[in-house]
Amino acid sequence: xxxxxxxxxxxxxxxxxxxxxxxxxxxxxxxxxxxxxxxxxxxxxxxxxxxxxxxxxxxxxxxxxxxxxxxxxxxxxxxxxxxxxxxxxxxxxxxx
Numbered sequence: 001x002x003x004x005x006x007x008x009x010x011x012x013x014x015x016x017x018x019x020x021x022x023x024x025x026x027x028x029x030x031x032x033x034x035x036x037x038x039x040x041x042x043x044x045x046x047x048x049x050x051x052x053x054x055x056x057x058x059x060x061x062x063x064x065x066x067x068x069x070x071x072x073x074x075x076x077x078x079x080x081x082x083x084x085x086x087x088x089x090x091x092x093x094x095x096x
Contacts, residue, residue: 044074 008016021029039052049061058064 017031021027035056039047039056042055043052047055049064053059053061053064056064
């Protein structure tokens with residue numbers, strides 16, 4: 001919202017954005033960084049590349065892949081899930 005409660009205009013966005021990022025202790029945060037964070041979190045939560053492309057409005061996988069980053073701990077979660085899948089496929093009892 002703009003200063004008077006109306007929709008934020010492009011002309012006043014920079015000042016508002018500067019105040020907000022300073023207030024939250026992230027003065028060097030770029031607005032576009034939010035796109036990276038949001039889509040990295042969506043990928044970590046299991047969004048497929050096609051879903052990511054739809055969210056971001058990309059028609060090419062190359063463009064969408066720019067926004068996908070490996071997240072700490074994700075490799076371990078993938079390995080655990082693969083292990084569970086293999087145990088299920090082999091007909092063994094799954095232990096947690």
